[in-house]
Amino acid sequence: MRAAPSPEEIRRHNLGTLLRHVHLSGPASRAALAERMGLNRSTIMALTSDLTAAGLVTEELPKTVRKAGRPSLVVRPESDRVYVLALDVGADRLVVARVGLGGTVLDRADVARPGGTHNADDLISALAAVGRRLVRGTEAGALCVGVGVAFSGIVRQEDGVVRHGPNIGWVDVPLGTELTRRMALGLRVSVGNDANLAALAERARGAGAGLDDIIYLHGDVGIGGGVIVGGRLLGGEGGYGGEIGHMVVNPGGRPCGCGSRGCLESEAGELALIALAGRSGEGASGRRAVEQIVDAADRGDATARSALHQVGDWLGYGVANLINIFNPSMVIFGGVMREIYMGSAAQVRSRLAIDGLTAARESVRLRTSSLGEEATLMGAAELAFSDVLTDPLETLARVRNAD
């Protein structure tokens, strides 16, 4: 049973909400924040002075003053001094970045994949070393307030164990606890599924901003998914929900890495497209190969066109199924699915017109990711920021203590 929240809980909630506003929407005047949050200006002033004292925001006079009277101070996130480490561990991409409060990438490093790509130990050590190096390279006074990892596979969110990393051959690897130990920053490393995190990032600051019902399809080598239902990420009982790439759309179809056949991933993902276009083994990376096929189709290449047509048809079945099941307001295509969708949109839409129920399809919008290649990395950053945005002062105190 919910009792009335204490004044302390209300203050904490308001501090987090204010910080989230400037983190997601950028600098804003006290007056604008008061209006958005439905609070009076003296409450806003008290909140911003707490956040300023903690070093999370600064206040300054606006650059342009339009109205007569005392100008409202502008509240700005301390992007250079308060940051997180965001790690993107994808099939063909290993990135570690420092992302400042407000979402600016401060610096980043691509990590060379150690010799045996399947050796979890080596890879985790390499990631931790790069992470530590980035943190050491910051100026005095800068503070790392969280570490988040976007992993391309099935992750148990509560403890960051990778249950299955199909592209990397991992089963039950304790990625979160091992990174926590080897980075030794005094911060717990949180791990999430990359497509789930990208979906949250697209909703926070991308194509799905402000929408409560979103399906995000992420193409890496496979197809991952992040589904937002009623404003919340679909987790399911164990947090494994959203695996829309393993919906069987073509029973008995192409074999899939998961052991089944005809999954959306194996029929409409990059490997299917490359195979249908007769370009397997040409050596171009996944994304580059897909771009080449889309370009070739644009130039009239019949094989490329036919490959995109087939892939678009299966993608259309998958999207129609998801629209019937979820009645979302938007479907977002991200990662390499962005290119695949752009090359096959007509086919996807014609499938949807046949297989989508009128009530559900009449209002849905199909869009490509607006965060592009950065969606998963930005999702990892948002995961890392979640503590400080929930309880700013307590998190700062804890982090300073561990520092």
Place this chain on the structure above:
Amino acid sequence: MRAAPSPEEIRRHNLGTLLRHVHLSGPASRAALAERMGLNRSTIMALTSDLTAAGLVTEELPKTVRKAGRPSLVVRPESDRVYVLALDVGADRLVVARVGLGGTVLDRADVARPGGTHNADDLISALAAVGRRLVRGTEAGALCVGVGVAFSGIVRQEDGVVRHGPNIGWVDVPLGTELTRRMALGLRVSVGNDANLAALAERARGAGAGLDDIIYLHGDVGIGGGVIVGGRLLGGEGGYGGEIGHMVVNPGGRPCGCGSRGCLESEAGELALIALAGRSGEGASGRRAVEQIVDAADRGDATARSALHQVGDWLGYGVANLINIFNPSMVIFGGVMREIYMGSAAQVRSRLAIDGLTAARESVRLRTSSLGEEATLMGAAELAFSDVLTDPLETLARVRNAD
């Protein structure tokens, strides 16, 4: 921005919660309620005395007293005096019932389907007449606190418009407002999709009690669905979510009433089973025909066995897809899907073993509905009770006013 709830809001919330406890779990002592709600006994006493004064509960001495000292009074819902009208408008079933607080069916009437089954006007009049008759037949002092309808089709929940009733040939029929007008009880009639409501009922007092992630498949003529994600019904943008019967599992397969082919409904529903078993046109009703096929298969009939095998295979594909997408803790088979699942469970499970991802399938339970044929009716009743359980005193005052 959330401000602190007022004492009045807290009281209203607690009154609703207490009433919901005795409504769903039956009579309980004040002491037990205090423990379940985390409130002290004097607060519980104040709440129960308000509810008693409003005529919603009674308090009485327990029948058996085990401990020494003053016994804790037992709080009992006023099931005979406070009731709702619940309507179940299915493909082959038209029921109107009075359901008392606590979930007891007080009386019920099957409604004869007027001559032209597709004439919305006649059917709505017939339902309204039976509803009015049941209300008139109650003893003095009994109070109808809501009217809820479970409809087998796509419903816009906000205003009770039937967007599409495939089995009945309706398009954009204002069922809610027309029933409200013709019943003339001074109560707004709420309408919901039957499978959605049955899912809520199974979670409230059925197989899924206490679970937050449930998929409910409902077989009528078609296959409807109700999906509960994180404790909340999946609605989607327009409230049309959960149409899992129109997930295409067999591209190019059997034609479906929705205009597509190979939907779960057209491959694994009762019509598919009856057709595969060579029993179309035999005249037995859907449920009876399905039961006969399951019985025949049990006796070794090869055609019936093969039909169940095929249907179970498609059902397995559908269930595996849903498990991968939602990671639910339970899948519940209701309506005639109960019989179909019981006759094909081995095939469903073997499909799931191939096509379900380990992390998602290892903990899911497959179950049949425990409310059985009453699931949709009980769902309609829960919809009708929702006002009084949200704000007991205000709803009572409003209803008494309209009476």
